[in-house]
Amino acid sequence: MExxxxxxxxxPFFKDLDPRHLDLVIxxxxxxxxxxxxxxxxxxxxxxxxxxxxxxxxALEIFVAGRGPVKVQTMGEGEVLGWSWLVPPYRWMFDAHxxxxxxxxxxxxxxxxxxxxxxxxxxxxxxxxxxxxxQGNLDAARLQILNIYEAHA
Amino acid sequence: MKPMHEETATFATAAPMTPIFCRVLKTRPETHxxxxxxxxxxxxxxxxxxxxxxxxxxxxxxxxxxxISISGDPDDPQTxxxxxxxxxxxxxxxxxxxxxxxxxxxxPFGTSWPIEEAAGRDVVIVAGGIxxxxxxxxxxxxxxHRENYGRVVLLYGTRNPDDxxxxxxxxGWRARLDLxxxxxxxxxxxxxxxxxxxxxxIIPRARFENSNALVMICGPEAMMRFTILELQNxxxxxxxxxxxxxxNMKCAIGLCGHCQMGSEFIxxxxxxxxxxxxxxFLEIREI
Amino acid sequence: MTDRLHDQEYILDRDHLQDLLDxxxxxxxxxxxxxLRDGAIVYDDLASVKNLPIGRTDIQERGLYRVMHRxxxxxxxxxxxxxxxxxFLSPPRTRLWQGDRSSGMVQISNExxxxxKMAFIGVRxxxxxxxxxxxxxxxxxxxxxxxxxxxxEQTFIVAVNCGQAGGTxxxxxMKTGPQATRGFDLALTEVIENGRHYFVVEVGTxxxxxxxxxxxxxxxxxxQKSAAESAVAAATAQMHRQMDTSDIKDxxxxxxxNPRWDDVASRCLACANCTMVCPTCFCSTVEDTTNLKGDHxxxxxxxxxxxxxxLSYIHGGSVRASTRSRYRQWMTHKLATWIDQFGTSGxxxxxxxxxxxxxxxxxxxxxxxxxxxxxxxxxPTEGHHGDT
Numbered sequence: 001m002e003x004x005x006x007x008x009x010x011x012p013f014f015k016d017l018d019p020r021h022l023d024l025v026i027x028x029x030x031x032x033x034x035x036x037x038x039x040x041x042x043x044x045x046x047x048x049x050x051x052x053x054x055x056x057x058x059a060l061e062i063f064v065a066g067r068g069p070v071k072v073q074t075m076g077e078g079e080v081l082g083w084s085w086l087v088p089p090y091r092w093m094f095d096a097h098x099x100x101x102x103x104x105x106x107x108x109x110x111x112x113x114x115x116x117x118x119x120x121x122x123x124x125x126x127x128x129x130x131x132x133x134x135q136g137n138l139d140a141a142r143l144q145i146l147n148i149y150e151a152h153a
Numbered sequence: 154m155k156p157m158h159e160e161t162a163t164f165a166t167a168a169p170m171t172p173i174f175c176r177v178l179k180t181r182p183e184t185h186x187x188x189x190x191x192x193x194x195x196x197x198x199x200x201x202x203x204x205x206x207x208x209x210x211x212x213x214x215x216x217x218x219x220x221i222s223i224s225g226d227p228d229d230p231q232t233x234x235x236x237x238x239x240x241x242x243x244x245x246x247x248x249x250x251x252x253x254x255x256x257x258x259x260x261p262f263g264t265s266w267p268i269e270e271a272a273g274r275d276v277v278i279v280a281g282g283i284x285x286x287x288x289x290x291x292x293x294x295x296x297x298h299r300e301n302y303g304r305v306v307l308l309y310g311t312r313n314p315d316d317x318x319x320x321x322x323x324x325g326w327r328a329r330l331d332l333x334x335x336x337x338x339x340x341x342x343x344x345x346x347x348x349x350x351x352x353x354x355i356i357p358r359a360r361f362e363n364s365n366a367l368v369m370i371c372g373p374e375a376m377m378r379f380t381i382l383e384l385q386n387x388x389x390x391x392x393x394x395x396x397x398x399x400x401n402m403k404c405a406i407g408l409c410g411h412c413q414m415g416s417e418f419i420x421x422x423x424x425x426x427x428x429x430x431x432x433x434f435l436e437i438r439e440i
Numbered sequence: 441m442t443d444r445l446h447d448q449e450y451i452l453d454r455d456h457l458q459d460l461l462d463x464x465x466x467x468x469x470x471x472x473x474x475x476l477r478d479g480a481i482v483y484d485d486l487a488s489v490k491n492l493p494i495g496r497t498d499i500q501e502r503g504l505y506r507v508m509h510r511x512x513x514x515x516x517x518x519x520x521x522x523x524x525x526x527x528f529l530s531p532p533r534t535r536l537w538q539g540d541r542s543s544g545m546v547q548i549s550n551e552x553x554x555x556x557k558m559a560f561i562g563v564r565x566x567x568x569x570x571x572x573x574x575x576x577x578x579x580x581x582x583x584x585x586x587x588x589x590x591x592x593e594q595t596f597i598v599a600v601n602c603g604q605a606g607g608t609x610x611x612x613x614m615k616t617g618p619q620a621t622r623g624f625d626l627a628l629t630e631v632i633e634n635g636r637h638y639f640v641v642e643v644g645t646x647x648x649x650x651x652x653x654x655x656x657x658x659x660x661x662x663x664q665k666s667a668a669e670s671a672v673a674a675a676t677a678q679m680h681r682q683m684d685t686s687d688i689k690d691x692x693x694x695x696x697x698n699p700r701w702d703d704v705a706s707r708c709l710a711c712a713n714c715t716m717v718c719p720t721c722f723c724s725t726v727e728d729t730t731n732l733k734g735d736h737x738x739x740x741x742x743x744x745x746x747x748x749x750x751l752s753y754i755h756g757g758s759v760r761a762s763t764r765s766r767y768r769q770w771m772t773h774k775l776a777t778w779i780d781q782f783g784t785s786g787x788x789x790x791x792x793x794x795x796x797x798x799x800x801x802x803x804x805x806x807x808x809x810x811x812x813x814x815x816x817x818x819x820p821t822e823g824h825h826g827d828t
Contacts, residue, residue, distance in 0.1 A: 215730025410723030
């Protein structure tokens with residue numbers, strides 16, 4: 001587990017996190033890898049993890065009858081995948097699958113939720129960081145709806 | 154900027170509203186609504202000298218005239234190349250032209266991308282949709298003098314994979330080791346293996362030096378606004394960012410008043426502006 | 441300082457004004473001046489002094505223009521009407537070229553340059569400034585308009601100093617009058633006193649002198665000069681409309697988001713009258729036409745206006761879709777961005793846009809309102825504005 005410390009400490013998501021909190025996070029972390037086309041999670045499944053992507057590419061998809069899977073977002077190195085573990089009912093809204101060989105750090109959501117209940121400072125740090133991720137994704141989604149490539153859309 | 158070489162400009166200062174007629178060499182479709190036209194130089198001229206980012210007024214006989222940026226290679230001025238989106242009567246008439254037909258050309262007009270100022274620096278090119286066309290001459294120019302620049306990054310976004318312009322060329326550029334190309338689309342089905350998400354989402358990931366990069370952006374106004382915000386978040390200075398603006402134009406020589414944006418005439422003060430010089434206008438609605 | 445050939449002033453009797461018109465016509469010039477037509481004083485061909493609006497004046501207010509009788513027989517006892525001289529220097533519709541297409545070839549013939557020399561009679565000081573502003577746009581910019589330049593260089597200008605202020609004038613505020621100080625070949629001040637009716641004449645150019653020498657005249661005495669000065673002083677004293685131009689460029693640059701624009705937009709009809717009567721508005725559009733066979737094409741230039749939706753149309757829609765944004769464009773261009781573009785205001789204070797606005801919008805009032813409302817309205821991003 002200790003080998004994860006430098007990786008987590010350097011990841012932009014955990015930048016400047018108090019070492020005491022980093023210890024708590026490391027206790028919930030594990031190294032994972034996904035082959036190309038392997039599913040990381042599927043819509044409706046229990047959301048009990050999130051992922052810090054180290055390399056590769058992950059596509060978020062939604063299956064539309066008659067159109068097949070529609071990609072809504074792809075994510076790569078340095079990005080954070082998944083926040084459904086934070087809010088009830090803790091279920092994934094989309095399918096996520098690796099489009100190429102992908103390595104990531106998986107963080108156990110239940111484990112972090114429990115630690116956050118006991119240590120609200122940690123909870124605040126996590127929520128603050130996720131707020132940025134959620135905001136970024138929300139902005140991007142709004143721009144997608146807007147179709148910014150179309151003049152006078 | 155005045156036409157760079159009087160002998161190759163396709164209008165006369167004594168009759169600046171009169172086009173010179175050039176023969177169409179060929180026309181080829183790019184996407185469902187865009188096409189590229191190549192022209193021979195007019196009789197008696199051997200070339201069309203232009204700077205990357207400049208535009209011409211293209212005239213279809215009896216139908217009308219529209220401003221179209223030049224999308225060819227400035228180092229290969231024997232052929233005049235325009236990539237055009239079919240949106241109205243004039244562009245429709247241009248699309249219908251066959252090889253050997255005559256189209257009127259006036260130009261080149263306007264300011265150009267800061268190719269010389271970019272020397273020795275990282276160059277970031279951000280294009281949205283048809284906005285890649287006016288940037289292509291800058292890409293050609295940078296690639297043919299590649300040693301003059303630091304890292305070169307091209308970020309290109311479109312709505313769908315089908316809207317991607319110059320696809321073959323992009324593939325060639327992506328294969329180069331000295332050019333980093335990111336293409337992203339807003340929507341894609343399973344068959345698209347590339348990035349999905351608006352072009353702004355790839356800005357944080359792109360590798361370039363914030364403090365010395367020079368950024369050139371072309372796309373619809375909304376795309377440029379959001380791109381600039383994201384560049385600001387990264388720490389890129391507004392004086393490092395150049396944008397190409399679009400307005401209705403009738404004369405292209407600053408006399409008809411149509412293309413004004415605040416105090417700027419897009420036709421002669423632009424179309425390429427350093428962002429901080431026009432920021433106060435670009436932020437105002439309906440200006 | 442008056443920009444004239446020498447300090448000498450002359451007297452031309454009212455009865456010799458016809459000699460001036462004749463001399464100008466005999467030198468091959470088309471003589472144009474004020475005439476009464478359809479209830480308004482407009483500029484048109486002027487054959488005889490008798491065709492001037494003798495003994496007439498005009499009443500002007502917001503959205504109001506009336507020609508009335510005067511008590512005297514003054515020849516120039518009125519102010520400016522709906523026409524301006526731009527109508528002759530940059531006509532409302534001009535053909536630029538025509539072309540023919542046959543057997544794979546296109547032949548273009550450019551419209552030949554104007555060769556008809558013109559003489560303008562009765563150009564007011566504000567109008568001299570307006571002509572100088574259009575010169576700046578069409579001749580002294582990066583690119584020039586050859587047709588404008590050809591007409592302009594062949595134009596002889598006889599200015600007339602205003603002896604009264606119009607109801608909507610504010611040339612004092614714009615520093616463009618009422619005394620003509622430059623840009624004329626000859627400048628006249630009309631004097632009617634003690635049964636005498638004459639003009640005090642200043643000569644501005646060699647061309648002016650060449651013409652004037654041919655007319656019966658005397659040298660003006662001190663009394664006559666002072667009578668002319670009093671006439672202009674009367675106009676100055678009458679002028680009640682004002683525009684505070686201090687800081688006006690930055691004022692308008694700061695106030696693109698001022699809600700006052702909604703107020704004026706609720707009254708503005710976007711009819712474009714103000715731009716048509718304005719002596720400096722220069723926007724034009726290009727019309728490319730063809731015959732039914734498609735083998736003959738022409739390019740015409742015609743006046744356009746920033747109040748039309750078409751002016752800012754790019755595929756998909758107009759950049760300035762709201763009346764609010766179009767009025768704002770007009771006024772901000774006229775009074776602010778024009779200064780950055782051409783080094784001068786685009787407004788000469790002639791008041792035409794006020795008189796001829798069908799709903800009586802007054803540009804001086806709008807500037808006052810912006811100025812006043814700025815006290816209560818602070819733009820949300822003020823930090824970004826005003827710093828250039």
